[in-house]
């Protein structure tokens with residue numbers, strides 16, 4: 001059932017078994033896990049069924065570190081940011097879960113084997129199943145092309161699947177509306193998670209609508225699922241009993257904010273024979289109605305040997321290279337030199353594979369565009385706090401101080417070099433690196449709208465906000481769903497993993513409620 005909180009009598013009390021705060025991918029998935037069972041679920045969503053500027057404005061805040069769009073990187077209505085996510089889906093790599101002595105603050109309380117059973121159902125939810133993320137032979141057979149097998153020992157191929165992309169509100173909303181045991185409270189902003197004395201348990205949620213109504217939701221168990229930035233903000237705002245915010249007894253809530261730094265324009269690549277760089281390496285290909293693209297990732301062996309952080313590189317076709325340096329009149333001198341040097345290689349190599357087109361002689365090669373997303377070191381100074389400004393509900397706005405460390409930058413530079421080596425060694429083409437030793441960030445770096453780490457998971461309450469079950473340390477009945485619990489973030493897009501974690505949490509709660 002859908003309920004518009006603005007239409008309820010003022011000061012209505014809604015009672016439930018589980019209260020889920022936030023109707024994005026995490027909250028919707030948790031609620032669906034209980035559909036048509038005896039357990040009553042109340043899903044509380046700040047927005048409605050459509051975007052609304054007044055609701056969205058509640059997401060504005062201050063960015064005081066690396067420039068970051070706080071409203072532009074998330075959406076506040078049913079479905080959350082899945083209403084404009086790109087659908088890139090891949091699990092974390094096994095090494096991402098490990099405590100690595102070269103990555104400060106690294107390590108999950110468990111290994112990938114704990115999430116392994118949940119990735120296939122998570123893949124079904126984002127409509128990419130059956131997924132083959134690392135199955136080279138499968139993709140070779142499915143595409144009928146010979147796929148490159150990295151030879152330097154530094155890189156490996158992985159396969160990114162693309163969700164439709166699934167818009168969680170539109171796709172799963174009707175199912176929630178029909179479920180006899182689920183109430184979806186719309187236009188309902190949770191403004192406070194109210195706790196008992198000493199904040200040992202949650203007593204109820206205070207709800208406010210933008211139209212001025214106040215309500216309460218009371219449940220046995222509460223799950224906070226408002227996204228990787230807002231989860232921290234809501235805990236910090238819930239400070240009536242715990243002055244520094246709920247779960248913040250060790251000053252950890254909001255710290256360790258991580259993004260996947262995205263960088264483009266760090267190299268120019270030219271490839272002679274597109275057969276050496278098959279379609280799946282340079283664009284999405286559809287196999288059995290599913291879109292997939294190959295990515296280059298550092299091998300686990302190289303990450304260990306080089307004491308490096310994880311990264312993902314993807315390519316796209318950028319244009320034709322005529323061989324005279326004139327394809328791009330804006331070319332830098334260095335790029336023209338690279339193309340000149342590559343000319344010999346290209347002439348020998350192309351060997352008439354690419355026939356002359358109607359527009360004239362065959363190109364000597366092709367220019368590729370490249371992008372990368374990499375892992376950042378968990379950094380306690382990269383953090384979410386509260387600003388002094390207030391939003392339309394009277395709540396302190398979010399303040400984000402996103403910071404990166406030199407270790408992450410050096411690691412990325414090393415991977416870019418490895419990629420160029422691999423490219424040459426495989427005989428795919430030639431690459432001109434445009435990475436100065438310094439200055440590739442923060443100026444040139446963007447985030448990917450991936451918000452992670454602000455309520456990190458750790459068995460020790462002094463080192464994490466939630467325990468291995470995603471329960472807030474010290475609070476009996478409050479859990480967190482979403483990428484804010486990631487202690488490290490690897491280089492894979494986060495949604496598939498946060499869904500796997502949510503399904504695991506649902507199993508845990510089924511045993512509790």
Ligand SMILES: Cc1cc2nc3c(=O)[nH]c(=O)nc-3n(C[C@H](O)[C@H](O)[C@H](O)COP(=O)(O)OP(=O)(O)OC[C@H]3O[C@@H](n4cnc5c(N)ncnc54)[C@H](O)[C@@H]3O)c2cc1C
Nearest residue numbers: 022024025026046076080081086087088190227449493495
């Ligand atoms: C442009 C863009 C592209 C992206 N592309 C990808 C991609 O390709 N692959 C990938 O893996 N990820 C991608 N992401 C990230 C992905 O969208 C998020 O990982 C995912 O949406 C997080 O789900 P969530 O449920 O944790 O949080 P959200 O999606 O943020 O949902 C949180 C929900 O909580 C509600 N809410 C917030 N505050 C309150 C409150 N106080 N009370 C009640 N409700 C509240 C919000 O309205 C929202 O519906 C992208 C994001 C963006 C913005």
